[in-house]
Amino acid sequence: MGSKCKMKGVANLLQTFIDNKSLLLGKVLHAHILRNNLLTNTFLCNRLIELYSKCNDSSSADRTFNYTPHKDIYSWNAILSSHCKAGNLNFAHKVFEQMPERNVVSWNNLISLMVKNGYQEKALDVYKLMVSEGFLPTHVTFASVLSACGSVLDLQLGKRCHGLVIKIGLDKNIFVCNGLLSVYAKCGVIRDAVQIFSDIDEPNEVTFTSMMGGLGSIDGVFEALEMFRMMCRKGVRIDSVSLSAVLTVCAKGGEYGESGCSADSDRLSCNVVLGEQVHGLAIKLGFENDLYFSNSLLDMYAKNGIMNSAEIVFHNLGKVSVVSWNIMIAGYGQKGNGGKAIECFERIQCCGFEPGEVTYINMLAACVKCGDVETARQMFDNMSxxxxxxxxxxxxxxxxxxxxxxxxxxxxxxxxxxxxxxxxxxxxxxxxxxxxxxxxxxxxxxxxxxxxxxxxxxxxxxxxxxxxxxxxxxxxxxxxxxxxxxLDIVCWNSMIAGLTLNSLNNEAFMLFKQIQCGRMSPTEFSYATVLNCCTKLSSLFQGRQIHSQIVKDGYESDVFVGTALVDMYCKCGDIDEARKHFDMMPVRNVVTWNEMIHGYAQNGRGDEAVCLYEDMIASGVKPDCITFISVLTACSHSGLVDQGFRIFNSMRSEHGVDPELDHYTCIIDCLGRAGHFHDVELLMEQIPYKDDPVVWEVVLSCCRVHGNVSLAQRAAEELFWLDPESSTPYVLLANIYSSLGRWDDVRAIRELMSDKQIVKDPGYSWTEQKEQDTSLFVG
Structure with a gap:
């Protein structure tokens, strides 16, 4: 009886040391057990192995296991657990193979270790073997297995696990439910994830975090934020992980639906405002010094391009990791600020951090983004x-x-x-x-x-x-x-774009119709491409049909589709419809403005083009070289000389755009059409493109309108020398002579063309054909 009491006292004392992780006292007790010859007791040996495992002393755990005279399944599980806790996958696997018998705990330990070490596929193979050998999984098994399914996006195995979970009655276990929800969310099957969520009686922070992550992955940003609000209303504990999940949603962006932030500019604003609110809540809850949360906050600001706020957060970090530096480098790279990215890279090394693969990849992306491929190559060459x-x-x-x-x-x-x-x-x-x-x-x-x-x-x-x-x-x-x-929609889009590129517009249009007849839905790119077909075919009828389908599918507010619609209506001659749609667009980029200005120019409505250009400047959109070509063309076609000259002179001084060949030809055409040949000759002396035939062709064309023979002859002589094979100068000069009744000069020009074997290019015109029901391709 005394021996049993003594044994119980030793066991209780050993349990206290295990609970408190008292390694030194545990070793003293181990010595006492040895002196009193108590190691023959398998229970005490197992507890000693557990003590050393908890105190991360795997070598002592191994020795104790080896000296255990009568090993039972608990001894084997204890040493297996020790190796799993230490992360020794090879030793753990060897112990597992040597076990004379195994139970569910043995399988769970190995599966859990594999998942933690990133061997998800192998962990799933072990799970399948476990089930095939007749072992019934527990909630611990499913927690690891479902985590692995979510990581490798193995939806089919996840569904099979779901069936088994229901069969053995674990469908109410919160750990299992969270695992199932995570699988469905990560695999994008949000409907099933929502169903599981609604069946959970008391969802915890893991449940809400998984749902927010899943909704964010499909751009359900508004729904994810509503989930966070529900989490707050239910009084569920908010931790740094759940706050980080919200920030990840803000970083991803997406459509906000009922929040009202549907446009790109509004979306960016909403992302930042919501992220700042989460930032404030984190400070209130005391998480501002949590490194995991701080890195998520950095990522949110960086991905939304708010680098000033990212810098403030970064400088206030109590502890900086390589991840923090990587986020800053990626943020600067996204903004095209290669200098700042390189500065961060140099500071990483000065601070004693070793740049990893992600650091180099971010640096390469930053250098490439700002066009500095040479520096990127130097970075690449330094990678081992x-x-x-x-x-x-x-x-x-x-x-x-x-x-x-x-x-x-x-x-x-x-x-x-x-x-x-x-x-x-x-x-x-x-x-x-x-x-x-x-x-x-x-x-x-x-x-x-x-x-x-x-x-x-x-x-x-x-x-x-x-x-x-x-x-x-x-x-x-x-x-x-x-x-x-x-076939997926990307392949359809590539084929349609390829046909359009090769001027097979009818075939491209028919292929687009096959998408509509099938189960696949056209994307923004599909609509933008087929609108380009309608533009090239000058088919306003088909363009309007496509517009109706765009409205039906909800793509009318997309900036790229909207721009293609503006372009189509302009080039098909319905300028008023183009302007109507332009005014309705919630978001416009510089290309949209350019298309509308160019549309006015091509349709002879120069005053409206200039007004729209001024509206563009007033709205804060920065004009590019295409903008100036469009508005200068409008001024030229409508005789707006003063406005054209003013806009041309403002290019470099006010907008930092250097005039190129097309800009000079536009302003020369504008001056020449108005008969300001003195200004034309002065400008011709200054431009850096005197040796380009296009400039002289424009001059010659203007001379034909006003019968300026002397300048026309000079321009023609320049063209004879610059482009001797072209028929344009001969034809234009002959037209000038004929309009003045100088038939001898016309005859001389024609004889010169004959002697030099110059042939006049034929003209052509467009006709719109009726719709055909043939196609080269079968989808």
Whole structure:
């Protein structure tokens, strides 16, 4: 009896040391157990292994396990748990394989360890083996397995787990429900996630955080924020993770629906305001020094482009991590501020941090964004073992800067280094091949893709369709399109754009109709492309039909679709309808303004074009070189010389836009049409484009209108020398002579054309055909 009491006292004392993680006292007690020959008691041995495991002394746990004379399943689970806690996956797996018998705890320990170490696929394989051997999962099992399903987006296994959960009666367990909700949310099946959420009697902070993350992933920003408000109303504990989830939603943006922030500019404003409110709440709750939350706050400000606020948060951080620096670098990169990004990169090293792969990728993206590919290359060369993402960043940088030869050379070097390209790599390279009309290179990439069985990947196939289309091989593009087993909307859009690019507008329009006949819904890009077809076909009737469909599908407020509509109505001659739609657009970018101004110019309504230009300036939109071409063209066509000259002179001084060839030709045309030839000759002495034939053609054309023979002869002589094969100067000069009745000079010009074998270019006109029901492609 005394021995049993003594044993119980030792066991109770040992439990106290385990609870308090008292390693030193535990070792003293271990010595006492040894002296009193109590190690023959398996229960005490198991508790000692647990003590060492809790105190992170895995070597002592191993020794105790090895000296345990009578190991039972609890001994094996204790040492397995010890290795799992220490993160020793190889040792844990070896212990698991050696176990004479296993129970659910054994399986749970191994699955949990694999998930924590990022081996989700292997963890799911172990789970499947566990079930096949007849073990019944517990709520602990499902917590790990569902986490793995969400990470690898394995919706099918998640659904099977859901069925088993209901079968064994765990569908009310909060941990399991949270796991299921997370799987459905991460896989984008929000309807099922909402159903699970509504069935939970007492949702906790994890439940709400998972729902907010899922809603944010599908741009349900308003709904995610409503979820946060509900969390607050229900009195659920708000932690740094839930606050970070809200900030992630604010960083992502999206449509706000009932919040009223549907436009891009309003959306940005809402993102920042809501993020600032969360910032204030975090300070109130005392989370401002939480590093996880602070990094989320940094990310929200950086992704919304509010770098001043991001800098304040960063400088107030009590503790800075590499993640914090990475966010700042990415933020500066997004704003195109490469200098600040480089400064951050240098400060990381000065502060004793080691830049990681993400740091370098962010730096590469920042340098590429601001066009500094050379610095990006230096960064890349300093990387010891760049991943495929880094290679892609460099190849994309060269491609975006239209240095396609360097991009292709870099792609070859990537292969020499045995780095396997992914779908992003080959799509960018196909774009470079198309950019330099390198059809043979594109074919080689195509052959390599067929060998690797990647050519049926829709993302890659879309790149192939684009490459062949841009190289003028629409038949091959059509064959790739037709042979794809499953077509997504990106492939349809690529094929339609390819046909439009090659002036096969009727075929592109018919292909668009096939999308409407199928189950797929057109996107903004689909509508913008098909509107371009209507514009090129000068088909106002079809353009109006497409407009009706756009309104029905809710894309009328999209800035790109809206701009395409304005362009279509302008170029099809319905300028009033174009202006009506322009005024209704909630958001306009500089391209939208340019299209409307250009529409007025092309339709001879120069006063309205100038007024609209002035409205654009007053609204704060910065004009670009295209803006000035449009408004100067309007002034030229409508004889608005003073306004044209004023706008031309304001380009550099007020707006920082240097005049280019097109701007000089516009203002010369404006002056020449009005008969201000003295000003034309003065301007011709100053411009840096005297050797460009286009300028002299404009001068010659203006001379024809006003019968200015002397300047016309000078312009013609310049053109004879600059562009000897062109018939334009001969025809224009002959027209001037004929209008003045100088028939001998007309005859001399025609004889000169005959002697030099110059042939006049034929004219042509447009006619609109009725709709046809034929198509080259079958979807």
């Amino acid at each position: 073992c760049p991943s495929v993402i880094s290679w892609n960043a460099m190849i994309s940088g060269y491609s975006q800067n239209e240095d396609h030869i360097e991009a292709i050379d870099f792609f070859r070097e990537m292969q020499f280094q045995s780095v396997k390209p992914d779908r992003t790599t080959v799509t960018v390279i196909l774009g470079s091949c198309a950019g330099m009309d390198f059809l043979e290179g594109g074919k080689q990439v195509h052959a390599a893709l067929q060998k690797a069985a990647l050519h049926t990947d829709n993302y890659v196939a879309s790149g192939l369709i684009g490459m062949y289309s841009k190289c003028g091989k629409t038949e091959i593009a059509g064959h790739i399109f037709s042979s794809l087993p499953m």
